[in-house]
Amino acid sequence: MSDVLLSVRDLSRHFGGVKAVNRVSFDVQRGEVFTLIGPNGAGKTTVFNLISRLYDPSSGEIRFEGELLSAKPAHAIARMGIARTFQNIELFEYASVLQNLLIGRHVHMPRSLWREALFLPSVRQNEREARRKVEEVIDFLNLQHHRDTLVAGLPYGVRKVVELARALCIGPKLLLLDEPSSGLNVDETRDLAYWIDDIKRLLGVTVLMVEHDMSLVSRVSDRVLAMNQGEVLALGTASEVQRDPRVIEAYLGTGVAP
Numbered sequence: 001m002s003d004v005l006l007s008v009r010d011l012s013r014h015f016g017g018v019k020a021v022n023r024v025s026f027d028v029q030r031g032e033v034f035t036l037i038g039p040n041g042a043g044k045t046t047v048f049n050l051i052s053r054l055y056d057p058s059s060g061e062i063r064f065e066g067e068l069l070s071a072k073p074a075h076a077i078a079r080m081g082i083a084r085t086f087q088n089i090e091l092f093e094y095a096s097v098l099q100n101l102l103i104g105r106h107v108h109m110p111r112s113l114w115r116e117a118l119f120l121p122s123v124r125q126n127e128r129e130a131r132r133k134v135e136e137v138i139d140f141l142n143l144q145h146h147r148d149t150l151v152a153g154l155p156y157g158v159r160k161v162v163e164l165a166r167a168l169c170i171g172p173k174l175l176l177l178d179e180p181s182s183g184l185n186v187d188e189t190r191d192l193a194y195w196i197d198d199i200k201r202l203l204g205v206t207v208l209m210v211e212h213d214m215s216l217v218s219r220v221s222d223r224v225l226a227m228n229q230g231e232v233l234a235l236g237t238a239s240e241v242q243r244d245p246r247v248i249e250a251y252l253g254t255g256v257a258p
């Protein structure tokens with residue numbers, strides 16, 4: 001039975017004369033890992049930015065659990081259950097891992113200045129809940145050794161895991177991963193594949209990912225959507241999409257195999 005979490009319909013975003021995304025439609029099923037691939041400039045990041053409400057669509061719609069996303073402000077997205085990571089890690093360098101995760105979690109919490117000033121029981125309850133969630137994520141991603149280390153002192157591969165942790169701290173239903181393997185070596189990319197599998201299987205989080213590394217894509221994706229020049233080229237399993245002649249043609253001359 002179909003259980004659509006995210007539905008994208010006829011979505012377009014133009015920048016002047018550039019059709020970055022042009023009438024793109026797809027559904028992400030609850031519980032799957034769904035990956036967008038395509039050569040540089042295909043429109044993948046623009047799709048992500050539209051879903052996370054950094055951009056308004058030129059036309060078309062995006063629904064999350066049936067609710068129209070374009071009617072929501074960007075800050076409401078996390079509360080609806082959508083979290084994202086960025087191509088360039090966006091963490092506070094001179095705060096510890098634990099502090100970064102608590103800050104990430106606070107973005108999700110309802111705020112009321114007067115309640116916080118009075119430190120009412122509901123605020124204490126929220127704080128306890130935030131700490132519990134953060135500790136749970138630290139255990140899940142095996143970050144115990146790094147919890148009190150400043151992010152600035154961590155190797156790049158660990159920072160990527162911390163970014164993943166920060167996104168998980170809001171307890172998302174949908175996790176958007178923007179090129180999660182960029183900058184990682186082969187071993188780190190293999191570990192990332194295990195994390196993504198665990199996030200799907202053990203946490204039941206649906207994953208929508210943009211990724212260039214086809215070995216990672218094939219390893220973790222249930223379905224893959226290939227884009228080129230703002231449009232959908234093919235949708236299917238990783239091997240089906242990689243064999244599709246339109247996809248092969250789109251990658252010709254890029255020096256990268258689909």
Ligand SMILES: Nc1ncnc2c1ncn2[C@@H]1O[C@H](COP(=O)(O)OP(=O)(O)OP(=O)(O)O)[C@@H](O)[C@H]1O
Nearest residue numbers: 015018019020038039040041042043044045046047
């Ligand atoms: N803010 C912007 N202003 C103008 N043009 C933009 C903007 N964002 C994206 N574009 C253009 O839209 C097209 C799609 O870009 P996008 O970054 O979405 O592609 P991509 O598939 O994510 O590429 P990459 O794999 O290189 O990250 C490109 O031609 C890009 O130059």
